[in-house]
Amino acid sequence: MEINVKILKEMYIDKNMKMEEVGDYFGVSKIKIKNILKKANIRKNKKNILVNTKCSSCGEPIIRNKRDYDKSTNHFCSDKCKYNFKKVKVICDYCGKENHISKSKVTVNNFCNEDCYKKWKKENSFNKCCICGEEGYTVEKFKGKYYCKKHYNHMYRHGKILEYTIHDKNEIIKHDDFLEIITKDVKGVITGST
Numbered sequence: 001m002e003i004n005v006k007i008l009k010e011m012y013i014d015k016n017m018k019m020e021e022v023g024d025y026f027g028v029s030k031i032k033i034k035n036i037l038k039k040a041n042i043r044k045n046k047k048n049i050l051v052n053t054k055c056s057s058c059g060e061p062i063i064r065n066k067r068d069y070d071k072s073t074n075h076f077c078s079d080k081c082k083y084n085f086k087k088v089k090v091i092c093d094y095c096g097k098e099n100h101i102s103k104s105k106v107t108v109n110n111f112c113n114e115d116c117y118k119k120w121k122k123e124n125s126f127n128k129c130c131i132c133g134e135e136g137y138t139v140e141k142f143k144g145k146y147y148c149k150k151h152y153n154h155m156y157r158h159g160k161i162l163e164y165t166i167h168d169k170n171e172i173i174k175h176d177d178f179l180e181i182i183t184k185d186v187k188g189v190i191t192g193s194t
Helices: 005-014 019-026 030-039 066-071 079-086 114-124 149-158
Strands: 050-054 061-065 087-091 098-102 140-142 145-147 171-174 179-184 190-193
Touching: 005 019, 005 030, 019 030, 050 066, 061 066, 079 087, 145 149
Parallel strands: none
Antiparallel strands: 050 061, 087 098, 140 145, 171 179, 179 190
16 A cells, blocks of 8 residues: 555644554554654754743734644734733833833833923922032932932942042132132142132
8 A cells, every 4th residue: 555645744744643543544564654754854843843822912813833843831812912912011200101112121110201200209209418408309318327428438338438539610709899719739729710
């Protein structure tokens, strides 16, 4: 009896039958089926096995090959579903606008953009710099105390508050009919006035 390779492939690959079962159907041994499959270059691998599953985003039934199915726990019917699955809906804590952001970026407080974040932080910051008393969103915490940006940098870089740094502005003294500018060097030593 001659074995039709097309029927053999359909039974072995599409119906996922074992070689013994295909051999019994045709009345030949498993080894004969194996040799025919080898000659016809028909291999049963995970790429040929199909799995019924559902889209992880919308729930639509989809079919995936076994190899791709095993690679991931989430499967999608379209790129749109894949994109939507990775995004979640959040409300901006400052303006109340609805946004869709990546699941990995969701935090306790979520914002539309940097402006909303800065405005929110300024309104919700009740901390004052322990040196100059400045308050607002520029106040940073360092070793349990709050500092404005300037004093935070002093503590972070030098471990103490400096009287003068190269970032400080020159001192300007207003007289009756003129202004006097005091200039200092890097160490804070007065170098002149004009």
